[in-house]
Amino acid sequence: MQKNIDFLRPFYTFAVEQAGVGIHAIDKQGRTIIYNKKMKQIEGLALEDIQDRTIVELFNFEHDESTLLKVLQSGKELLNVKQTYWNRNGIQITTINDTYPIFDGDKLIGAVELSRDITALENLLHQPIQQSNDLAVFSLLTAASNSMKTVIATAKKAAKAKLPVLLIGEAGTGKDLLAQSIHSELSLKNDYFYTLHCRNSDSLTINRLNETLTGDESLTLFCERIDLLTMPLQQKLLDILTKKERQNLQFIASIGDDPVDLIASGVLLKDLYYFFASFAIQIPPLRKRKKDIMPFIDAYLTKRSAQYKSSLIGVTPEIEKIFNHYHWPGNMRELEFLLDEITSLATTETMITYEMLPLHFRLKNGDLNDDTIGVEDFIVQRDKDLLPLDQYLKEAEAYYVEKALKLYEGNITKTAHALGMSRQSLQYRLRKIKES
Numbered sequence: 001m002q003k004n005i006d007f008l009r010p011f012y013t014f015a016v017e018q019a020g021v022g023i024h025a026i027d028k029q030g031r032t033i034i035y036n037k038k039m040k041q042i043e044g045l046a047l048e049d050i051q052d053r054t055i056v057e058l059f060n061f062e063h064d065e066s067t068l069l070k071v072l073q074s075g076k077e078l079l080n081v082k083q084t085y086w087n088r089n090g091i092q093i094t095t096i097n098d099t100y101p102i103f104d105g106d107k108l109i110g111a112v113e114l115s116r117d118i119t120a121l122e123n124l125l126h127q128p129i130q131q132s133n134d135l136a137v138f139s140l141l142t143a144a145s146n147s148m149k150t151v152i153a154t155a156k157k158a159a160k161a162k163l164p165v166l167l168i169g170e171a172g173t174g175k176d177l178l179a180q181s182i183h184s185e186l187s188l189k190n191d192y193f194y195t196l197h198c199r200n201s202d203s204l205t206i207n208r209l210n211e212t213l214t215g216d217e218s219l220t221l222f223c224e225r226i227d228l229l230t231m232p233l234q235q236k237l238l239d240i241l242t243k244k245e246r247q248n249l250q251f252i253a254s255i256g257d258d259p260v261d262l263i264a265s266g267v268l269l270k271d272l273y274y275f276f277a278s279f280a281i282q283i284p285p286l287r288k289r290k291k292d293i294m295p296f297i298d299a300y301l302t303k304r305s306a307q308y309k310s311s312l313i314g315v316t317p318e319i320e321k322i323f324n325h326y327h328w329p330g331n332m333r334e335l336e337f338l339l340d341e342i343t344s345l346a347t348t349e350t351m352i353t354y355e356m357l358p359l360h361f362r363l364k365n366g367d368l369n370d371d372t373i374g375v376e377d378f379i380v381q382r383d384k385d386l387l388p389l390d391q392y393l394k395e396a397e398a399y400y401v402e403k404a405l406k407l408y409e410g411n412i413t414k415t416a417h418a419l420g421m422s423r424q425s426l427q428y429r430l431r432k433i434k435e436s
């Protein structure tokens with residue numbers, strides 16, 4: 001039997017490592033024992049980051065937050081849990097997770113999570129040309145920051161002028177909502193709102209668009225992310241649109257980056273840019289208008305409580321600090337998805353607390369609870385003055401000791417052991433750090 005297992009082990013190891021699904025297994029203590037290549041790719045994490053640590057130790061979990069831990073506790077499988085989040089590299093990922101308990105006979109010995117990355121599939125679900133109803137209006141948009149108020153004011157002017165509009169902003173900043181709101185605000189209303197999803201468009205799609213625009217229906221066309229069309233298709237789109245300019249058509253486009261950079265790098269056709277840029281509206285990323293975070297959460301929770309009788313009414317000061325500190329690569333969409341995830345698991349809580357944050361968010365925010373020094377501060381940076389060596393060493397020591405303490409949830413004995421020193425030495429060093 002043992003011989004058979006030894007013989008099979010390289011086959012299993014190879015298959016697990018090369019599998020097209022992410023595999024994460026933990027033992028009875030919650031310690032990671034398998035974390036395959038696909039899982040690393042999905043979560044943007046290296047095995048070294050988590051190996052030999054229990055999930056609880058590493059991420060400071062309460063017990064019911066990770067699906068793996070949940071399954072470990074209940075002994076029951078959890079299937080088809082869909083998750084959309086931004087991984088450590090700031091990439092938007094959607095996965096479907098199945099999590100199973102593992103038994104040896106009757107004895108529960110661990111749990112395994114299989115994650116299918118369905119990001120590409122989700123993108124394909126968008127028809128290249130889509131007509132939508134139930135469109136947004138300006139009054140529904142959160143705009144507490146001055147920059148967002150200016151965006152809305154300019155967009156309202158654009159709706160009045162009925163000129164083509166170009167919306168510039170990172171993914172998830174609200175370009176789509178803004179395009180819909182402009183459509184809703186037009187003084188002479190258009191009957192239809194069409195979106196051309198450029199990411200999924202080819203030459204046939206552009207031909208079909210030509211046909212759609214040939215009738216004399218009044219419509220708004222939102223060309224979403226024209227910078228994702230090939231150059232020949234951008235030229236084709238421009239040729240079509242310039243021939244169709246008429247009173248009952250409103251053209252809006254969006255791009256994901258600075259137009260000057262996009263033109264310079266050859267991914268945006270200059271003439272197509274000029275066609276749309278009568279009104280160019282730049283939507284700042286969420287990290288540059290953090291004043292919008294709390295009002296968005298308030299509006300979200302109010303809506304949620306009306307729809308689902310949820311008891312959540314706000315976030316703790318700690319969460320507010322974490323959210324204001326985080327850089328939100330996925331912008332409002334990321335915040336919205338995070339709130340979806342938190343609220344769907346909430347029961348009777350009234351405030352969102354640190355314990356309610358999901359694993360992937362904590363993974364990215366490992367350091368966010370410290371408003372002290374970050375690891376990047378210990379790297380020699382061209383634009384920063386060098387510290388005298390003794391000051392550098394002191395700060396590095398304080399940082400390292402604090403990290404270690406946090407990892408062991410403030411337990412002095414365990415931290416001292418991990419750092420290879422006695423309890424007394426650690427306490428002495430801590431006093432020194434405090435005094436300095």
Ligand SMILES: Nc1ncnc2c1ncn2[C@@H]1O[C@H](COP(=O)(O)OP(=O)(O)OP(=O)(O)O)[C@@H](O)[C@H]1O
Binds near residue numbers: 177
């Ligand atoms: N100002 C805002 N107020 C309320 N909700 C917002 C706001 N901005 C964005 N959102 C929310 O964020 C999500 C993303 O918005 P939207 O799809 O408009 O972004 P986008 O810039 O078009 O993204 P992409 O370029 O990826 O398509 C939406 O679900 C929307 O509900």
